[in-house]
Amino acid sequence: MLDALKDVVRKSSIHVCLINTGGCNGCDIEVVALLSPRYDLEQYGIYVHNNPREADVLLITGAVCEQWKENLQRIYSKAPEPKVVVAIGNCPLTGDVFNQEGSSVYAPVSDFIPVDAEIPGCPPRPAEILAAILAVGPDAIAAKGRQKP
Amino acid sequence: MPMSSVIWYLYEFARKSWAESFAIAKTNPEIVETPERFRDFPQVFPEYCIACGACTAACPAPNAIKLIRSEDNAEEEGQTYPVINNRGCIRCGFCAEVCPTDPKTITCGENHLIREDFTILPTERMFVIDDYLCIRCKKCLKACQVEGAITEEDNKIIIDQSKCIACGNCLDSCPVKGAIKGIYIAHVQEQKDIIKIIVNSLEESIEDKREDISHLSDDEVYKFDLNIDVMVDRARSILSDDDIILDIFQKVTDRLKLRIVTWDDEKCNRCQLCVNECPSGAITYNKEEDVVERDTEKCLRCSICYQTCPFGVAGYYIARFLLDPPSLDDGVIHITVKASQLPIGAD
Amino acid sequence: MILPIGPIHPGLKEPVRLKLKTQGEKVISAEIDFGYVHRGIERVMKGKTWQKGIFLSERVCGICSYIHTQTFAETFEKIAGERVPLRAQYLRSLTNELDRIQSHFIANSTYFKAIEHETLFMYMLHLREPVMDAIELLTGNRVNMGWNVVGGVRMDAEEKHLNSIYQIITNLEAEYDKYVEMFEEGPLLGLRSKDVGKMSKKDAIKGRAVGPIGRGSGLKHDVREDHHTYKDEFDWKVIWRKEGDNYARTMNRFDEISESIKIIKQVIENIPPGDVRKKIKIPAGYADWRNEAPRGEVAYMAETNGNLIQNISIRTPSIMNIDVCGKYMLQDVATVADAVATYASVDPCVACTERVIILNEKGEKTEFDGLHKVKYLQ
Known part of the structure; x- marks a missing residue:
């Protein structure tokens, strides 16, 4: 009973933190576009706060740069349980065009922190991001919350 | 007027459509509609593929596209076709643009409709x-x-x-x-370095056998083998692409013709004919010790001294090479040295 | 005390670190740290063909991605000594202005978010969406368009595309005056913006401010004045203001949007028929080229051996603009909240600024002086 109640609460209020670990900024503005009245992310109870300490979902955009190798793990450890990591775009998945000889990226991001969902695209359309977050986010958070620590 | 606004809110909530939209959040369907030109991930039609590799050469993303070959079965040979990795694809549509088949193996938005005479392919x-x-x-x-x-x-x-x-x-x-x-056409400087390594080591290996070569008669042929492991290791430290390295090895061994000049001091009668003939000044006469000296660093291997000398002091040999089998791992360079057929004696 | 903000912070959309030296609520001076999104694009481009390089240059920055490809293409066209067909020039200007409009909308919306005016923030994003639709309609993608190639643009715009873009732009023009008026005449917004984060013209010249930031401080300079298409084909004027505060910078961007709308209308009305692409053979050589990005002047210097890029250097506007923000605008600001708003008003684009770290032979960081002196680490 309590779990079911917690599930409902967890599903209906999701706080999101956006972390750009070295991308081109394209995925970031597509997430900002999600806030616009046309997509209206907040009607689903999802708030983009950019504060890792109150985040349920960490959105990672960008291949991991030199500075982020340790800082990303620090941010991940600061987010409270249950938490879900969503990788947006190709950079966190494979390093995109940057992952070539001579660059200083350390993709994929799953080498550093566990990733729960992936959205490929360079950048993905806002509708694709929205669909993926809604399909994965609420249930994953509820399921993670039910796990015993 | 706080009271009236409260009443207004209550009235608004009482409307059915408002309450519905409040309870069931949904977004308008138009946001998922894409225009005709929208470039989604490329679609592949394997049956048209000719396995030319144009798409993989054109793709700007390193992990996006690769050619795979399905397994052979009893009836037919396996089909080769490109596979798009969505996690690496940047949806630029360049692969669809360069695909040379008709109809196209890869389609992407409207990019595959771009006129063929404008397709540009970056090749290696x-x-x-x-x-x-x-x-x-x-x-x-x-x-x-x-x-x-x-x-x-x-x-x-x-x-x-x-x-x-x-x-x-x-x-x-x-x-x-x-x-x-x-x-x-890529890595030109690296290719030059590798060629230098190969030619120098071939020359050194022949230099070691100098004693044997100088006793060769006119119609004798001297053969020996050279292991290429050391050269391959050094080449790999310069360039990581094995295809290019093997290509260089084959081209060098096919086309290289090394000329070797030997010098036998005992036969020399100090006539000094060669000293004036040498175009690079590599041969000098040392008055104090009464010897004719040859500087190997300056020598051009032009064979003029060989053709000039009446006593056969200079020997002139030609070495040819063959890489067999043509592979970097177990290949061996066979070296053949034989005397030159040039006429001897100044005319 | 020193108050650090970032790199991950509710007020910032990109990772950057602000170190504010404060006395009570008052900000005395500020320092801005970069280095969180350095990817080494220029090093990756070296040794690639231009066909691959143009997609890499697109990913220098996601917001002004279009102008990077245009400048890249025009640099190589300059090496070849050729110009693209007139229809291609028109289509390039059209996309460039659409991109400028959407970029200015997102810049202003970020500023309104920083001064906690959520209403205008939402309105700006609402106005931006139709423009994004127009871009997607024309080029096939919303952000990284893949639209330019050396020698023109990849696809021709059909009549129906141009008509619907015209429709979108006319609707936008009719609607958006209302929201500009909200900002221009709103007394509270004025209090929050006027006389905050001031930069004099002298400082702007000294700090090499470019784009709307320089023009907001009275620097009448726009690279489009020198561009052959804009100079010969369109009737437009440079927007500039004297005040040099947050209000001037934001209003400057609003006015530039209406100027861009004017250019787009001229493009669609006068677009000539013809080819949109021609084959250009690139010889070996060196060239530089500059263009007006939404944030100011972007310059490319490239050297090629006819086939591969041998050296390339990109100078983006944000590096100067963020620099003047730290040096001149964030001195003696009344409150910390104003400091964040001032930083947002500069329209910083951190992804732009970080591509290459220049070291001397001993491995220490040095200033960049001239492309030909650069040797890449192997």
């Missing part, structure tokens, strides 16, 4: 026909998948570089070794 290799060696068998014309890439003009076979997709089919079909050359 350039294929050229050596007119001197070409026997005009026209096998390459039949093997070529792209119309108009290889043409015949004035009884010459020519590759049109603007249409060539660098698939390499012509090279495989050519019966004459060296008539069609596939040149790697």
Whole structure:
């Protein structure tokens, strides 16, 4: 009973933190576009706060740069349980065009922190991001919350 | 007027449509509609593929596309076709643009409709026909998948570089070794360094056998083998691409003809004929010790001293090479040294 | 005390670190740290063909991705000594202005978010969406368009595309005056913006401010004045203001949007028929080229051996603009909240600024002086 109640609460209020670990900024503005009245992310109870300490979902955009190798793990450890990591775009998945000889990226991001969902695209359309977050986010958070620590 | 606004809110909530939209959040369907030109991830039709590799060469993302080959079965051979990795694809549509098949193997938005004469392909290799060696068998014309890439003009076979997709089919079909050359146009400096390493080590290995060579008679042939492991290791430290390294090894061993000049001081009668003839000043006469000296660093191996000397002090030999089998792992260079057939004695 | 903000912070959309030296609520001076999104694009481009390089240059920055490809293409066209067909020039200007409009909308919306005016923030994003639709309609993608090639643009715009873009732009023009008026005449917004984060013209010249930031401080300079298409084909004027505060910078961007709308209308009305692409053979050589990005002047210097890029250097506007923000605008600001708003008003684009770290032979960081002196680490 309590779990079911917690599930409902967890599903209906999701706080999101956006972390750009070295991308081109394209995925970031597509997430900002999600806030616009046309997509209206907040009607689903999802708030983009950019504060890792109150985040349920960490959105990672960008291949991991030199500075982020340790800082990303620090941010991940600061987010409270249950938490879900969503990788947006190709950079966190494979390093995109940057992952070539001579660059200083350390993709994929799953080498550093566990990733729960992936959205490929360079950048993905806002509708694709929205669909993926809604399909994965609420249930994953509820399921993670039910796990015993 | 707080009261009236409260009433207004209550009234608004009482409306059914408002309450519905409040309870069931949904977004308008129009946001998922995409325009015609929208480039989604490319679609692949494996049945049209000719396995030319144009798409993989054109793709700017390193992990996006690769050619795979399905397994052979009893009826037919396996089909080769490209596979798009969505996690690496940047949806630029360039692969659809360069695909030379008709109908296209890869489609992406409307990019595959771009006119063919504008397709530009960034290639790593350039294929050229050596007119001197070409026997005009026209096998390459039949093997070529792209119309108009290889043409015949004035009884010459020519590759049109603007249409060539660098698939390499012509090279495989050519019966004459060296008539069609596939040149790697990237990493030119690295290729030069590797060629230097190979030529220098070949020369050193022959230098070690100098004693044996100087006793060769005119129609004798001296053979020995050279292991290439050390050279390959050094080449790999410069360039990581094994294909290019093997290509260089083969080209060097096929085309290189090393000339070797030996010098036998005991036969010398100090006539000093060679000193004036030498074009690079490598041969000098030392008055104090009464010897003719040859500086190997300056020597051009032009063979003039060999042809001038009446006593046979200078020996002139030619070395040729063969890499067999043509592989980097278990290949061995066979070296053949034999005396030159040039006429001797100043005329 | 020193108050650090970032790199991950509710007020910032990109990772950057602000170190504010404060006395009570008052900000005395500020320092801005970069280095969180350095990817090494220029090093990756070296040794690639331009066909691959143009897609890499697109990913220098996601917001102004279009102008990077245009400048890249025009640099290589300059090496070849050729110009693209007139229809291609028109289509390039059209996309450039659409991109400028959407970029200015997102810049202003970020500023309104920083001064906690959520209403205008939402309105700006609402106005931006139709423009994004127009871009997607024309080029096939919303952000990284893949639209330019050396020698023109990849696809022709059909009549129906141009008509619907015209429709979108006319609707936008009719609607958006209302929201500009909200900002221009709103007394509270004025209090929050006027006389905050001031930069004099002298400082702007000294700090090499470019784009709307320089023009907001009275620097009448727009690279489009020198561009052959804009100079010869369109009737437009440079927007500039004297005040040099947050209000001037934001209003400057609003006015530039209406100027861009004017240019787009001229493009669609006068677009000539013809080819949109021609084949250009690139010889070996060196060239530089500059263009007006939404944030100011972007310059490319490239050297090629005819086939591969041998050296390339990109100078983006944000590096100067963020620099003047730290040096001149964030001195003696009344409150910390104003400091964040001032930083947002500069329209910083951190992804732009970080591509290459220049070291001397001993491995220490040095200033960049001239492309030909650069040697890449192997």
